[in-house]
Amino acid sequence: MSATRTLESTEPVEPAGTAAAQDSQPSPLKRYAARHRDATSTGAALLIFIAMLIYGQVTYGSIVQYSTISNLLINNTHLVILAVGLTFVILTGGIDLSVGAVIAFTSVAGVMLAQAGWNPYLVVVIMVLIGSSIGLVSACLIEFFGMQPFIATLSMMFLARGLASTLTTAPERLDPESPIKKISHQWKIVDGEKVNDLIVTPAVLIAATVVVVGLFLIHRTRFGRTVYAVGGSEPSADLMGLPVRSTKLWVYVISGTLAAIGGIVYTSRLGSAQNITGIGWELDAIAAVVIGGTLLTGGSGSIIGSVIGAFVLGLMNVLITRDGGVRPEMTTIITGGILFVFVLLQRAIKGRRG
Amino acid sequence: MTPAPIVEMHGISITFPGVKALDAVDFRLLPGEVHALMGENGAGKSTLIKALTGVYPIDAGAIIIDGEQRRLHGTADAQAAGISVVYQEVNLCPNLTIGENVMLGHEIRGRPFGINWKATHRGAQAALAKLGLEHLDTRLPLSSISLAMQQLVAISRAMVTDSKVLILDEPTSSLDAPEVERLFGVIRRLRDQGVAILFVAHFLDQVYEVSDRITVLRNGQFVGEYPTAELDRTELIAKMIGKELALLRSIDAERMHIRADHHEQPMLAATGLGRTGAIAPTDLEVYRGEVVGFAGLLGSGRTELARLLYGADKADAGTIEFEGHKVSLNSPAAGLSHRIAYSSENRRDEGVIADLTVRENLVLAVQARRGWMRPLPKREQNQIVEQYIAKLGIRPADPEIPVKNLSGGNQQKVLLGRWLATQPEMLILDEPTRGIDVGAKAEIQSAVVELSDAGVAVVYISSEIDEVVRLSDRVAILKDRRKIEEIDVGPDTTTATVVRIIAGESAT
């Protein structure tokens, strides 16, 4: 497959044959564009986000203010964390459908353990470990038994969702005094007029840390570069002697781990957990990643883009709520529509590449 | 004075289920030499290379690298032992930058934290400079440079690891002459730096131009090792193909003398046919029973023109008249319905359908023309299948096995059979003999001769100009995406005539 892509992309180069044509330097602007081709779709997502902010501010007012922005941050921490995890997987050309169910299972299990009187710090560690192990199982199914990522993570989605349901089908409440709740403790950074305060929670900091660590992994480690290489051309990466197998294992572990962290953050904010928590969130996260400019075929995209994508979705919900006139049943159509527009946009940017 | 070998392989055997791919093969490689590995397809060249790079585990024998016996468990092991490979189809990541591709897995880490990109790109620059490629911008995506340059980048990558052994598996098959020259320059430069180079190619001229010694394999067995200077071409071919030499000679001598009558109406007449960025507007006439060769380097527009004649790509200028009627060829299906057939140069991606059986591959185009509603009756299918398996000598002669299990040459024959089964009036063959063994080559060429005798118009494209000249009645010469000349092939027309025309134009 890679060879096809290579051939296609080299096709439109100047009349081949003359080495001189290759040596000629393109204009600086062209070179800049060529170097940062991947950033264009992320830039488009950012532009749309800003456009939505301005539209919201002009139409409904009080969007660009401390309280709304704080809520946007706080309410989407879990989505940001999920999207970062999925970015790793999708960059390798894989997919992880299990993240929503992982949230359900880890949070139900965690809350029940906490209720049973376990040490809350231990509980948090256990929750994270559950997520990592589910990721590891997906990875093993994919790598050692040749299961397609879609099917492997789909079965882990079913497994985690089913396990959560066997634990309980009723909402499990977290003790309000539990230290896990502290993750969503609200710190007032700026005390604005009335309720217009800039508020930050530890959860937001956790999400920010996840993003920073993710950025570091992807851009400044060999592991991260291998992730891109695998997505670009797996056979090539293998022949280059890169650790393809372990890299593909790790991305699913990362995704599972981050799903669990997302689950912790969400549980702490909500104060309860249920087996139906997180249904369809894998699709939200995939949508965020795609809106952020990452190609589902792998090899191209960025974590920053996925973060922006998550906020585009979050802001869309805010605007729909604010509008009030949009019937709730239209929400999914609008989400679908936005996703569609972004996919078309990417298609236009990337040109006709299968 | 012979230096100690850097690689020694003794009694290497590899068995795949049902096939002995390598049978007690010996091989040695000296530092500072260019060593050609020769043999037909299926001789075991690729398997030997994969054994040396740890892709396949060996069943018997020993691999000694730098005096030390090694067990290799993958490309990474081989790299650690100082062995790098550049494959025929560039194995780099088109989505990453040139510099990243050169340095992947060897990025320079350190201050401030993680990978130091500045230093890494400097490293890449240095590696490229070793091959005289310092002008490349390492921050551009790999996909922005030509395939030939990508190949050189792949070699630079191999040199980053300070490889002592560089294996080049058919590096020249998609390069044109100046690009090959450039590659050879790089190879010589590396050889002089003491790197041992193992070189596989199908083109004899290239082997003689660049190699110091030759090892010949046949049917998974070691035939011999010879200094290049002491082995003449005929001998080499004889060693590679054994008894089939006579067949090769007979094809060489074969020249058809049936001339198409140019006074009659052309079967196909293209006027100002062109496509922006692919081929400048071109006039071309093809007559019944005539072989028209397209000669030109890769990227000269020869494939692009052929694709327009079939409808594989849409022309944005000009017209095509087929048997006196103006036709619009806007899809392959349209071409097929006018009994034009086009066999692509890219057998793997645009030719055979790997997982379908030989039978299905043979009837596919016929079926496509009939439409899905009218399936080809079993009886007619069998007739087509039996006819072309016998006529083209497809081996194994079992129509029910997936075509991917056939050798390259036999896949090519299946592809040819598919088009012949549509009973074309005009057949376009783009590189039908690339990468296949001499025996299959001869069979395909005689099929072309037979076809034109039967009144079919054939357009024949090959990067081996002597092949084009030998088979064609008329040769259209293309350069820089336009047709520059058309010559009738006479008794005194040779490869040199064509080459002079291509070269001559560039002087003006």
Place this chain on the structure above:
Amino acid sequence: MTIDERVDNPSGARQGETPTARSTQGWFSRILGSDHLWAIAAIAGLLCINLIKDPGYLSVTYSSNTGAFVGNLVDIARAMAPLLMIATGMCLVIATRGIDLSVGSMMAVAGAIAMEYLSNANAPASIGAASVAILLAVVLCAGLGAINGVLISVVGLQPFITTLVMMLAGRGLAKVITEGQNTTAVNEQYRWVANGYVLGVPVVFLTSVAIAVLIALIIRRSALGMMIESIGINAEASRLAGLNRRALLITVYTVGAFLAGIAGIFSTGTVMTVDVSQTGYQFELDAILAVVIGGTSLAGGKFSLAGAAIGALLIATLDKTVVFLGVPASATPAFKAAVIIVLYIAQSRRFRSWVARATRPGGQDVGEVVAS
């Protein structure tokens, strides 16, 4: 496309698929390698579990009151009907190297339009109203499927994302049609399609099997099957061989959506209510599983409609078994996951080569060569 296939391949025999390779394998692994053995064994195994819990599980009795056969097997047959429909469509879509995530939502759309029409029709109880409702449902779904097909084949979007959008939009469309309500209607003819009996056998079972067989016949007796496989294996080579990839793709997605529409009619007919958020919910996943269990690879190419039907039967049996065993229905997914994982591992080359090694000591390890 593995590396093995790119570089010259002495005979391709290491794929382990030539007759010679097969004959060197042990008899045991050859049985293990047969196509649907494991899925059928799994169905048998589930039925055995039920038999242990209740020895009368498999008995089917004729009830003269309703004029119908009753029993657990009849229940399974009914439950299988909608799944069989969408699994058949999904199998064709997957064979083209695509996927259709929107079929579950299509079911809701079909149910919504049918229920909405029936509840507002002039003569809601007539057979004419039932026919119109059914017609509206399948035509609307087929139209949405055609849109999927056009976006994928003409615009060139990825099937995954295109049908994901359609999945979101379809569910929204269903809600818009019913204005968010779970519309209910009364129409005996429509209900008969899902709940009626002919000769004591559920109509829904007969209809679904008849449609599936009809489609299988059309596909396999015409050249469509080969063409679909061909574009699934290598789209560009197929185009150059003269196949019309666009038309084929549009056809396949339209047929898949059409079948989803029928599945939607089956699902809503039983209760005569459309639950806009639950009808067909995650059915696409069950259908994909059925297809994969049936031996069709998500990578496209060779497909097996019979396999997809067996997969649908397995999933229906599993659903019923879980309920029968008294496990909460919401835990069913875990059992599905377990079955899939076990099946997949049993079918994997690695497992087969382990077994081969165990039954034939000193034999050559096919799996290792392939894996390398």
